[in-house]
Amino acid sequence: MIPARYSASRFPGKLMKDLGGKPVITRTYEATVNTKLFDDVIVVTDSDIIYDEITKIGGHVMMSKKEHECGSDRIAEAVENLDIDVVVNVQGDEPFTEVESLEKLIQVFKDDKDKQVDLASLMVHIADWEEIKNPNTVKVIVDKQNFALYFSRSPIPYPRDETVDAKYFKHKGVYAFRKDALMDFYRLPMLTLEASEKIECIRYLEYGKRIKMVETSVQGVEIDTPEDLERAKKLWK
Known part of the structure; x- marks a missing residue:
């Protein structure tokens, strides 16, 4: 869809x-x-x-x-x-949607025999501090099994100790849902964390759903601004 x-x-x-x-x-x-x-x-x-x-x-x-x-x-x-x-x-x-990332998402559900995963989504490693600080870039932190812990427009984790080599991941807005989880989302009211950050997938976390994050190296271009469109045109050529 x-x-x-x-x-x-x-x-x-x-x-x-x-x-x-x-x-x-x-x-x-x-x-x-x-x-x-x-x-x-x-x-x-x-x-x-x-x-x-x-x-x-x-x-x-x-x-x-x-x-x-x-x-x-x-x-x-x-x-x-x-x-x-x-x-x-x-x-x-997302005009640069490609096979590799989507295949990885679909594979999550093929491998999930016990139906532990409610939805899956993509993340890309980012290292540019300007992008990490940019509130238009949604960041995600995950546990050891790559289940999402939280999404934010702020830099997460916050670099309180700069000697720690923390990795930062950008959330790409491509999701795969079990239909049941999606319909729950539709019927449940928005809570304060989602309302504050304006990030819809936080609603799933607030209601205890499990989001499996899949790392991809494909950055692509999401067209949020006129500047993004100009970058997309150059990439298209």
């Missing part, structure tokens, strides 16, 4: 901006389909413009019936009555 909201707060209309001759959302949809990993790929949107664009290229698209705070809610509404086991959320602003 690819949640695709037109009026993004930081960069309105970004999903319809041109990237190498096609809109960003079209590039993301085609990249996801081309992985050949999924039984179906569906764009879920609140926008007639995006709906028409995906329809025009013969893609599978659904309209959200309700207003939603986040992509997980939008997806939950769309899959509520579908007979599925695991659903993967690829963000609409």
Whole structure:
């Protein structure tokens, strides 16, 4: 599922901006389909413009019936009555979606015979202190089994002792959910940590869900700002 909201707060209309001759959302949809990993790929949107664009290229698209705070809610509404086991959320602003990372996510559920994992997500090692400090970069810390302990816009862990060689990981907003966990998320109210940080996956932690983090080396470009779009255009060339 690819949640695709037109009026993004930081960069309105970004999903319809041109990237190498096609809109960003079209590039993301085609990249996801081309992985050949999924039984179906569906764009879920609140926008007639995006709906028409995906329809025009013969893609599978659904309209959200309700207003939603986040992509997980939008997806939950769309899959509520579908007979599925695991659903993967690829963000609409991820045109460089690739096979390797998504395969790793799906493998988590194939290996999880005892169903200990509620959802899985991706993280990338980062070393640039400016990026670590940047509140637009969501950081994650994990336990020894790579289950998420917390997500934050602040640098975590805080380098109180600078002689400790702490590693920092950026959270990439690609998720795979068990349907049950996703529907729980949809029905449970937002609590204070999620509301404070504005990071939706914190809700899962606040309600005791287990998030398995998968390290990937593929950085890609998430298009959150006009500057990101310019970087994406250079990378596309």
